[in-house]
Amino acid sequence: MTYDITALRSQFPALSAGIAHFDGPGGTQTPEPVIRAIADALSHPLSNRGSTAPGERNAETIVTDTRQAVADLLGAQPPGIVFGRSATELTYGMSRTLAKTWSPGDEVVVTRLDHDANIRPWVQAAALAGAMVRWAEFDPATGELTADDIRAVLSERTRLVAVTAASNLIGTRPPVTAIIQLAHEAGALTYVDGVHHTAHSLVDLERLGADFYVCSPYKFLGPHHGVLAARPELLETLRPDKLLPSTDAVPERFELGTLPYEFLAGTRAAVDFLAGLDPSAAGSRRERLVAAFAALEEHEHVLRTRIDKGLAALDGVTVHSRAADRTPTVLMTFERHSTVDAYGFLAERGVHAPSGSFYAVEASRHLGLGDTGGLRIGLAPYTSAEDVDRLLAGLADFLGR
Structure with missing residues (x-):
């Protein structure tokens, strides 16, 4: 084209x-379609999600449709899409949830290449659990972070590897698929910061193999909030802190408070806008x-x-x-x-x-x-x-x- x-x-x-x-x-x-989608959501009846009143149905449709749109963007499953205020907030929440399963002597791997939002939550959560933080270094001369750099800090006590899919500072794309495979072989979960990466390359979460993948729609033409993607069956095993009357269903058990429906409508429009960058393309x-x-x-x-x-x-x-x-x-x-x-x-x-x-x-x-x-x-x-x-x-x- x-x-x-x-x-x-x-x-x-x-x-x-x-x-x-x-x-x-x-x-x-x-872009204008995103602005219009946000305005349209606010211009029609809107209330807490449900199936009775028009505002309830509108909210439910926005959430359902946006989960599907983001799942299409990330190659994920709609029930595994979690919405939050920001990628940072989502990472802090997940770090606290996962830290409940850690014990003193367990290890968490972070990298020098990452944005602090994929470092500090894990460092702080590890401290609360008595776990050890191990740092993977990158080569400052080349900007490269290799699979061997990760392998060097893995052990049988590694519980999580947090790594960026692309550096927001210098653009480096580490070999994330290989890093994830190494982490899984060591018995560790993987948490991938895709905030910078998602704006430039199409993600296939299933092929990537990441356990958790986080991104921010405002980095790819959408409004300001965060998205976390994971396998629904993995989310089912986790018990985040939540309010007593809030639902325990996945993925809603990870979403605190009322969602920003108008922003979700904008995110759905942003995904559709991206899908239209090649006007000659057809299909799903x-x-x-x-x-x-x-x-x-x-x-x-x-x-x-x-x-x-x-x-x-x-x-x-x-x-x-x-x-x-x-x-x-x-x-x-x-x-x-x-x-x-x-x-x-x-x-x-x-x-x-x-x-x-x-x-x-x-x-x-x-x-x-x-x-x-x-x-x-x-x-x-x-x-x-x-x-x-x-x-x-x-x-x-x-x-x-």
Whole structure:
């Protein structure tokens, strides 16, 4: 297919402000169908879920339809889709639930590559259970986290391996399938942070083999909340803390309070929007998503190559995104300039490329960048070649001052 970037961009009202957005890893802009779906949900009768009143039925339909849409996106089962306020909240909840099954001397594996939301909940839960935390290191020179790095910290006492599917800081995609297999051979569960990965590659949870997979719709054109996917039969074995009168059914036993129905409606619309990226694709939603993500990955690969070549032509730039397999995400620092100054300089020119460690503080420190991090460039489906050229021109002007 031809990736019609002009037609695609026309569906994002925020782009009319003229800003070139490179902050996709932190959150994407919102297309009109998602905005409309949220408004439609709030414009019709809406109440707690049920089957009697119109508002009850509307809420029930939104939840049911969105579980199916997210299951299609992730290659999961609808009864295994849990909704929460954020991926961080869901991970904290699951860490407390799983820690009930740990004993002193048990071990939990976390990695230096991860966002802190897939580190600190496990470190803190392990401390409460008397379990030991073992750290898997990545190579700061290459940005690679390998299966051998995980194997080195596994033992017969490992109860959980928490690993990212893609680094939100430098884009590295570890060999997650191989890591999951190693963890399972050691008798451990796996918890995969897919927040950054889901925006760029189609997920197949069944093929991946992860026990738990978490993501955030606002990273793939949807509204702000979190999603956790797992096998329903695994969720059935877990006993989270919950209110006495709340249902014990799966997946609802993991969902605290009333769900944000309007945001779920927006998430369903975001999945359908992604499925329509290739207008020529036909078939089921899942089949259309396969075609759409193939087109998206090609579009982002072309733009990332353009960025890589442009940065290579600039003096005094150090690129820290070096892994062979990575998302279209680039972290950089400068020999003689502050990345915070670059962030401000670009912002004044209508280019949004933020600076920081973006909650991947362990990765930033391991790279030798402390808590400061660097300037991060991240692509989204609506990023254009013109955006990239504006970014590169802005960086050239900044470095040439």
